[in-house]
Amino acid sequence: HCRCLFGGMSTQPHHTEEGQLVVRDEWGPGASINLDRSVVTDTDLATLATVLRDKSEAGASVATTPIESRGRGPTSLSLEGNGLTDAAVPHLCAILELCGTRELKLGHNKLSDQGVARLAGVLPGCGSLEVLDLTFNTVRDAGAVALAAALCNGAGIKTLKLYRCHIGDDGAHALASAMARPSSTVEELDLGCNGFGSDAVAALGVAIGSSQLRSLGLRNNDLRPGDLRVLCARFGRTGLRSLDLRKNKLGDSGAAALAECLAGDESVSSIDLRSNGVTAAGVRDIALALADNSTLLEVDLGVTADEVPDLAYLEALLGKNLMLERMRLTIDRLGTPPKDTPAHNPPSEPAAAAPVSSPTPSPTFPPTSAPTVHPTLDHVGRPEQRALPGAGVGGWSRVALAVAVAAAAVGYVLVKRPGCPAAYR
Numbered sequence: 001h002c003r004c005l006f007g008g009m010s011t012q013p014h015h016t017e018e019g020q021l022v023v024r025d026e027w028g029p030g031a032s033i034n035l036d037r038s039v040v041t042d043t044d045l046a047t048l049a050t051v052l053r054d055k056s057e058a059g060a061s062v063a064t065t066p067i068e069s070r071g072r073g074p075t076s077l078s079l080e081g082n083g084l085t086d087a088a089v090p091h092l093c094a095i096l097e098l099c100g101t102r103e104l105k106l107g108h109n110k111l112s113d114q115g116v117a118r119l120a121g122v123l124p125g126c127g128s129l130e131v132l133d134l135t136f137n138t139v140r141d142a143g144a145v146a147l148a149a150a151l152c153n154g155a156g157i158k159t160l161k162l163y164r165c166h167i168g169d170d171g172a173h174a175l176a177s178a179m180a181r182p183s184s185t186v187e188e189l190d191l192g193c194n195g196f197g198s199d200a201v202a203a204l205g206v207a208i209g210s211s212q213l214r215s216l217g218l219r220n221n222d223l224r225p226g227d228l229r230v231l232c233a234r235f236g237r238t239g240l241r242s243l244d245l246r247k248n249k250l251g252d253s254g255a256a257a258l259a260e261c262l263a264g265d266e267s268v269s270s271i272d273l274r275s276n277g278v279t280a281a282g283v284r285d286i287a288l289a290l291a292d293n294s295t296l297l298e299v300d301l302g303v304t305a306d307e308v309p310d311l312a313y314l315e316a317l318l319g320k321n322l323m324l325e326r327m328r329l330t331i332d333r334l335g336t337p338p339k340d341t342p343a344h345n346p347p348s349e350p351a352a353a354a355p356v357s358s359p360t361p362s363p364t365f366p367p368t369s370a371p372t373v374h375p376t377l378d379h380v381g382r383p384e385q386r387a388l389p390g391a392g393v394g395g396w397s398r399v400a401l402a403v404a405v406a407a408a409a410v411g412y413v414l415v416k417r418p419g420c421p422a423a424y425r
Contacts, residue, residue: 014035014038014040015038015039015044020044020047021040021044021047021048023047023048023051027048027051027052027055027074028052028055028056028074029052029055029056029072029073029074029098029100030072030074030075030100031074031075032074032075032076033048033074033076033077033078034076034078035077035078035079035082036078036079036080036081036082036105037080037081037082038082039082040079040082040084041082041084042084042085042087042088042091045079045084045088045091045092046091048091048095049091049092049094049095052073052074052095052098053094053098056072056073056098072098072099072100073095073096073097073098073099073100073101074095074100074101075100075101075102075103076101076102076103076105077095077101077103077104077105078103078105079105079106079109080105080106080107080108080109080133081107081108081109082109083109083110084106084109084110084111085109085110085111085112085115086111086112086114086115086118088111088115089111089115089118089119090118092104092106092119093118093119093121093122096122096123096126096129097122097125097126099126099127099128100128101126101128101129102128102129102130102131103129103130103131103133104129104131104132104133105131105133106132106133106134106137107133107134107135107136107137107161108135108136108137109136109137110137110138111134111137111138111139112137112138112140112143113138113139113140113141113142113143113146114142114143115143116134116137116139116143116146116147117142117143117146120143120146120147120149120150120155121146121150123147123150123155123157124150124153124154124155126155127154127156128156129155129156129157130156130157130158130159131157131158131159132157132159132160132161133159133161134161134162134165135161135162135163135164135165135190136163136164136165137165138165138166139162139165139166139167139171140165140166140167140168140171141167141168141169141170141171141174142171143165143167143171144162144165144167144170144171144172144174144175145170145171145174147160147162147175147178148171148174148175148177148178149174149178151175151178151179151181151184151185151186152178152181152183154183155185156185157185157186158185158186158187158188159186159187159188160186160188160189160190161188161190162175162189162190162191162194163190163191163192163193163194163217164192164193164194165194166194166195167191167194167195167196168194168195168196168200169196169197169199169200171194171196172191172194172196172200172201172203172204173199173200173203175189175191176200176203176204176206176207177203177207179207179211179212179213180206180207180210180211182210184211184212185212186211186212186213187212187213187214187215188213188214188215189213189215189216189217190217190244191204191216191217191218191221192217192218192219192220192221192244193219193220193221194221196221198224198226198227198230201218201223201227201230201231202230202231204216204218204231205230205231205232205233208231208240212239213239213240214239214240214241214242215240215241215242215243215244216240216242216243216244217244218231218243218244218245218248219244219245219246219247219248219272220246220247220248221248222248222249223245223248223249223250223254224248224249224250224254225250225251225253225254225256225257228245228250228254228257228258229257232257232258232260232261233261239267240267240268241267241268241269241270242268242269242270242271243268243270243271243272244272245271245272245273245276246272246273246274246275246276246302247274247275247276248275248276249276249277250273250276250277250278251276251277251278251279251282252277252278252279252281252282252285254273254276254278254282255273255276255278255281255282255283255285255286255301256282256285258271258273258286258289259285259286259288259289260289262286262289262290262293262296263289263292263293264292265293265295265296266294266295267295268295268296269295269296269297269298270296270297270298270299271296271298271299271300272299272300273299273300273301273302274300274301274302275302276302277302278301278302282301283301283314284314286299286301287314287327290324290327293324296324297324297325297326298324298325298326298327298328299324299326299327299328300328301327301328314327
């Protein structure tokens with residue numbers, strides 16, 4: 001539609017009018033190539049691989065050192081959202097075999113487990129590859145097992161992203177076993193939105209204790225409080241820094257289990273618990289644990305309680321933690337915080353804080369004066385629905401309807417322009 005509406009602008013900036021891929025002069029050894037959502041086909045990738053190989057050989061022929069004579073591929077190659085199939089894998093392998101590629105991003109394509117297994121076969125020979133993104137591909141267990149074998153055979157990948165790749169227990173177990181090896185180089189692993197169960201989570205927990213892992217993503221995996229207890233059993237003896245647990249089913253029980261681990265933890269610095277059904281009671285448990293934690297710098301919580309936690313009381317609990325930089329409370333409900341919520345900044349002359357060792361946690365916090373504290377406490381809520389006059393539920397509906405009618409009218413006028421093909425109409 002852009003070609004019709006805006007005077008010939010193409011929606012495929014990397015292609016000619018005939019649909020052929022335009023290979024730029026700067027695309028060569030050491031280049032960073034970004035072809036995200038550029039309608040790159042398997043044939044286009046074959047053309048790109050041929051050109052890169054020719055440029056690499058030409059550079060090697062005039063090299064003055066043995067290292068330069070080996071030839072090099074692009075430093076970064078991003079091909080996200082192009083619908084690439086397994087037919088593109090041989091061309092990807094040819095590009096990786098040129099050496100020098102550090103990042104390969106293939107998210108949101110149509111690679112199957114067989115294609116991923118073939119791609120994994122060349123990874124041990126690509127020592128420069130550090131980032132591999134296969135998000136939203138059909139990797140399955142077979143592809144994950146092949147990737148694990150590549151890691152065991154010398155692949156130097158540091159960041160492996162496998163979000164929503166249909167990986168089950170067998171694939172997760174294989175990856176966990178590969179990371180548990182002393183030779184493993186993986187520092188960041190994203191296994192969110194996959195279908196493995198509690199046994200695989202336990203295997204990942206064991207791998208955390210003996211791996212180089214620094215960041216683990218497990219969001220949207222239907223995790224329960226028991227899974228979290230097993231996963232966190234080795235906290236305090238690992239190098240794990242970041243843990244993403246968004247969109248699971250942990251609730252206040254999971255928050256309490258996490259609080260027990262955080263009390264004596266000396267490694268984790270960032271935790272994300274949004275969209276887990278955590279209420280004010282869970283927030284209080286974590287805040288109590290943070291009083292004895294010296295490494296956590298950031299914690300993000302999604303609060304679904306009817307009453308927003310009292311900020312002054314939370315600040316009193318966090319007063320002993322001199323390391324925490326940010327604690328964010330995202331209100332996962334429609335509405336705004338109560339008007340009597342204390343301000344973010346404590347008063348200039350704070351009163352004495354209430355004792356931290358209160359007996360039994362309760363969903364509602366007792367009012368306490370806010371002391372001067374080191375951490376910044378962010379309270380993020382929904383914007384009030386009074387930005388426009390009469391903008392309640394009906395008001396917003398009228399605004400949306402008016403915008404839709406105006407957009408339809410403008411679109412009708414544009415497609416009626418002379419010379420606009422009938423297909424665009």
